[in-house]
Amino acid sequence: MEKLKNYRSFFLIGCSECASLCGTGGDPELASMKEAIEAEGKTVTGTLLPKTGCQTLGTKIELKKDKEACAAADAIIVMSCGAGTQSAVEIFPDKPVFPSNDSLFLGNMTRFQIFDERCSLCGECILDQTGGICPVTGCPKGLLNGPCGGTDNGKCEVSPDIECAWVRIYERMKKTDQLEDFKKTLEPKDWSASRKPATLNTRQKKEEKK
Ligand code: SF4
Ligand code: SF4
Structure with a gap:
């Protein structure tokens, strides 16, 4: 007002x-x-x-x-x-x-009217190396090689309401037989790949394919 x-x-x-x-x-x-x-x-x-x-x-x-x-x-x-x-x-x-609103995040609707933040649109996706779970978004520190020393029984040190992303990544990679990849160290992210503020012209891409 x-x-x-x-x-x-x-x-x-x-x-x-x-x-x-x-x-x-x-x-x-x-x-x-x-x-x-x-x-x-x-x-x-x-x-x-x-x-x-x-x-x-x-x-x-x-x-x-x-x-x-x-x-x-x-x-x-x-x-x-x-x-x-x-x-x-x-x-x-x-x-x-x-x-009138404070926009919080881009969210996956996991249940009706329940939104979970899964992707921060970073421009350089590493899901192929993290069992399909995003640490950039899921870990409050955005750690590329975790977990940090604060993880506690699968929970995040930042809040017990958050499942530690890196424990989730480990569990998933174990389940899907990808633990060899889990041992690899991820390189620092190339933030120049971030396109914010971006314009995406999908029309141009279709024209290039022709
Ligand atoms: S790595 Fe980047 S693009 Fe991939 S899910 Fe995470 S934030 Fe999104
Ligand atoms: S406990 Fe896990 S999710 Fe929390 S900051 Fe550390 S690595 Fe990230």
Whole structure:
């Protein structure tokens, strides 16, 4: 609300995908946000729950029907992840855009509405050398050769709620008969392979294949 104090009217954008599943940017949350903003004496000119907020072009097309409501808003509030928020920045180059959410991570949905962080998108995958379990993400220290001295009965020293990634890697490599590889020392990671901030043009790759 502190950030919004200089603006009077807002258009709200959620997301039908992760933000809806997480209960942070679906229809009920858009309605709550609208209520909270109106309680401050401000106006909500409209709301949209796009199919996929991070899909900039798709969201832009879906917003066409809300052209007037968007034009009437002083600012946009996005109730999805940082990617969805930045879609709105591209769609509304002349309007302030504010995120309502703190995006935590890219997660695998392991059960309905339960997200587990498995990959940090490092650009140089080493899963072939770690039994398919990622220590860059699964170990809080990101150790490439573990476990560290703090592992305790299969738990991580950082928190007993975390299974030590390197114990998991060992157990899996043992089970899959890969322990010879487990003994090999992994080289320091080549962080120049990290492509952040990246643009991925899969269209170009398809054209190169032709
Ligand atoms: S090694 Fe890198 S790309 Fe592979 S799973 Fe881990 S973070 Fe993701
Ligand atoms: S106990 Fe295991 S998961 Fe935790 S920091 Fe050490 S190696 Fe990483």
